[in-house]
Amino acid sequence: MQAAMISRAKELLQGGQVQRVLGWKTGEFVYDITPAVFQSVEELEAEFVYNDFCGNNLSKYLIKESRQPGKVLVFLKPCDTYSFNQLVKEHRILRDNVYVIGVPCEGKTDGETLKAAGVRGILGLQAQGDRFLVETLYGSQELEKAQALPERCQNCKSKKHVAYDELMGEEGQVLQSGRFDMVEKLEAMTPDERFNFWRGELSRCIRCNACRNVCPACSCEKCVFDNDNSGVAQKAAANSFEENMFHIIRAFHVAGRCTDCGECSRVCPQNIPLHLLNRKFIKDIDTFYGDYQAGEDTESRAPLTNYTEGDVEPSIVYQRGGN
Amino acid sequence: MQRIGVFVCWCGSNIAGTVDVKAVSEALGREPGVVYSINYQYMCSEAGQNLVKDAIRDQKLTGVVICSCSPRMHEATFRKAAASAGLNPYMVEIANIREQCSWIHKDMATATEKAIILGRAAIAKVQLNAPLTAGESPVTKRALVIGGGIAGIQTALDVAEAGFEVDIVEKEPTIGGKMTQLDKTFPTLDCAACILTPKMVDCAQNENITIFSYSEVQEVKGFVGNFRVKIKKKARYVDETKCTGCGLCTEKCPQKKVPNAFNLGLDTRRAIYIPFAQAVPKVATIDPDYCNMLKNGKCGVCAKVCTAGAINYQQQDEIIEREYGAIVVATGYNPIKLDNFEEYAYSQSPDVVTSLEFERLTNAAGPTSGTLLRPSDGKHPHTIVFVQCVGSRDTSGCGKPYCSKICCMYTAKHAMLTREKYPDTDVYVFYIDVRTPGKNFDEFYRRAVEEYGVHYIKGMVGKVTPRADGKLSVQASDLISNEQLHIDADLVVLAAAIEPDKTARSLGTMLTASMDTNDFFTEAHPKLRPVESPTAGIFLSGVCQGPKDIPETVSQAGAAAAKVIGLLAKNKLTCNPCVAHSDEWMCNGCSSCEKVCPYGAITYLDKEFRMPDRTVAIRRVASVNEAVCQGCGACTVACPSGAMDLKGFSNRQIMAEVDAICKE
Helix, strand or coil: CHHHHHHHHHHHHHHCCCCEEEEEEECCCCCCEEEEEECCHHHHHHHEECCCCCCCCCHHHHHHHCCCCCCEEEEECHHHHHHHHHHHHCCCCCHHHEEEEECCCCCCCCHHHHHHCCCCCEEEEEEECCEEEEEECCEEEEEEHHHHCCHHHHCCCECCCCCCCEECCCCCCECCCCCCHHHHHHHHCCHHHHHHHHHHHHCCCCCCCHHHHHCCCCCCCCCHHHCHHHCCHHHHCCCHHHHHHHHHHHHHHHCCCCCCCCHHHHHCCCCCCCHHHHHHHHHHHHHHHCCCCCCCCCCCCCHHHCCCCCCCCCCHHHHCCCC | CCCEEEEEECCCHHHHCCCCHHHHHHHHHCCCCEEEEEEECCCCCHHHHHHHHHHHHHCCCCEEEEEECCHHHHHHHHHHHHHHCCCCHHHEEEEECCCCCHHHCCCHHHHHHHHHHHHHHHHHHHHCCCCCCCCEEECCCEEEEECCCHHHHHHHHHHHHCCCEEEEECCCCCCCHHHHHCCEECCCCEEHHHHHHHHHHHHHHCCCEEEECCEEEEEEEEECCEEEEEEEECCCCECCCCCCCCCHHHHHCCCCCEECHHHCCCCEECCEECCCCCCCCCCCEECCCCCHHHHHCCCCHHHHHCCCCCECCCCCCEEEEEEECEEEECCCEEECCCCCCHHHCCCCCCCEEEHHHHHHHHCCCCCCCCCCCCCCCCCCCCEEEEEEEECCCCCCCCCCCCCCCCHHHHHHHHHHHHHHHCCCCEEEEEECCCCCCCCCHHHHHHHHHHCCCCEEEECCEEEEEECCCCCEEEEEEECCCCEEEEEEECEEEEEECEEECCHHHHHHHHHCCCECCCCCECCCECCCECCECCCCCEEECHHHCCCCCHHHHHHHHHHHHHHHHHHHCCCEEECCCCCEEECCCCCCCCCHHHHHCCCCCEEEEEEEEECCCCCEEEEEEEEECCCCCCCCCHHHHHCCCCCEEECCCCHHHHHHHHHHHHCC
16 A cells, blocks of 8 residues: 555656645654655655554644645545544635545554553564564564554544545445443443542643644644633643643533544553543534534534534433433 | 722612621722722612712722622613713623522521622622723614514504504414404403404504514524514415405315314315405415315316416415514414323313314304304203313423413303303303402403302312213312212313413524523513513513413503614614624634624634744634624634633633632
């Protein structure tokens, strides 16, 4: 796939249809993939990669890239296209300046997940059906994908591209996933248990802001946490409880716009399952206002910024015993 | 730093009875920024207002906090007082220590503590207040009346009489409403049609009144003085401008088996119909559910017989957009469905009827031409049982918890008229209480009992059983003599509770007018503003606000008209300066605010910005039309970056209030 992508990108670049290519390149380690902009054929040939570590969602980078002169080519995996649509809907990405090629994805792993599965000294990775063949300093090692894929890929919500100008490979389907199972477990807890669960998880937060910086929905011109006048900027500093509020406020800010791409949990250096906060919102929105997938299209109105007579009354919270 | 004055009101004993007002004014006097703090018996009195004015001048106050009743009550009063003393009126904040404190607490210590906290929040807010200046908006000098029953008709006539244009939107093919179906009206027993139909004709003839019959309100936008309304004029398949109302088509139409809604299904009509002889407008309507031509293209008789060429099978629904300064809701009522009251056998026997059906059975224009006959066999009933409170005052959940108010009187009327016309009938009325407050009402009821010999029995009917011989076996209890009764009745009449028309709920949503749990529209103040909705520019007329009889409806309709006239007489309305504005540097251009704005006040512009790095960028940013914005604040909540803010209720001010309340 990588070779085909490079060849197509070269074609478009040389043909003048696009001026830049947004893709991935490898960092210090093989599993350290970073997003990168390629200006020339030479750069592409030298550094462009597409492998099973390319989990990064490139959509957010288009906010800036689509405002540069000329047209940018971007490769988007199915789940990235949801973020892309959502940002187009919010007028953040200038659609006309982007050429989207949808690329297939069978799940992307990362260094953290492999390390957690007991793999050390990773040198390379190859997918073989439902298994990964990991090449390490200590020889090859085989892992089942179920073990070696992060939670977001195990519970993949869709292999379908909801936006593209051109598609490489076969078009997939929207999938039935168990992505709300853990939310249901949390809902079944008593308020005290749940509070303690989140206090425990969030206590590890070091406020590195990685979750915010990677989140496609967190793309404000000026983030409220960086704005002294917002009244919540200091919410992160007053005491440990208020610090936890950072994530709660962030979850509220992206509610109804979060596509559940899972980047927040991927980048968290402390392994906080941040995506569960967003999934709770998504599940509630589905329950209260009918199934809604943010980013599924660029036209439909989002339940939280739309009013219909069928909407639930706020008293539902009381009826559900505060859940 | 502001120089803030705090004024704590006793409200007689309303506040001072539960809150230690002296302690409150002392405590708040120590708050940062407060230079003056005082308490007084009635701050809203002239002497009280003078205290405020004098302090503004003498103490050079830049901000004022009044700890008193709800701002709904006296905010305007104190703003005016401040303005007259030279302070910007929007530098006044009210801490509600009455409704939100003294009235709901019993313990003085805790109530005092809470009053101090509420005062602190208001002080924290006023610290961040900025002077605001109100603009003006024009008034469209036309009113919309939704519902063409007696309430809507009376309001429309009164407003039109004052010289303003009025549109009536009525969902039925004719105006007139429920009153057209009644026979006689209590307590004077004049014929409903005789007093109503001249008013209907007046409406049609008044050059200020436009009637949109067979029409519904589809969308309401805008605000007081400037509503924009979409009215759906449903296709009646008859050209209103051509139809002369001759009625020939309604005689020739071969589809004869259509249940006649006007007679509550007691007889049938044709597929093309005029509801009744005095309908306004007197124009035929085709019922698309029954018309053969519309259903399968086979017939066309009405078009053939119509000499005016008024029939148009191709007619489509039409959307009319009109502007209004005021909207009057007069959507009326319906009797409840009796599905929950199977014990009365309403669905099992045609001889168990509702009171409204009884009206039709005794009406000269009804299915029996006014002769009281049993629906089952057309025979004269000799024993009639009236059951009151069917679904009214019912807290079991089957019916309505409220009193429908009109049933006691119309039942007395039915009983009396039956005895008057048919002295050979035995008439029983079962009641919980007989409620007759109203001019000449109790006298009317006593006449039924004393002069006409109607048997009034305190107690409820437990069960009605249709028998094979056609009789209805009525089981009931007499609570006064404490015995069980069995009556063999020929006819049972149920005084079904009334409920607001089903369209009221969706209309309330469109108008953002609040409703109670029974779907009656809420008035702005139950005593002092009974015909106004809390939503500015929306007025209430008739039963949509609560159960009423005709005299009361007509007086309320007139009152609503007076309020409408008062509004339309103004050339300009003072706008609310507490409107939204967008910080363009923070705006993402995401359109969230535009989507939630109920007034269409937000548009987007592509604007050129000189960025901090000296480049020039074109950015999409929100722009608020201040004349259209009503300051509801929906946009400020939807805005992800906090670029959208509300003047006078900024995010910072609200956070300051919250912090002041939570501060230990």
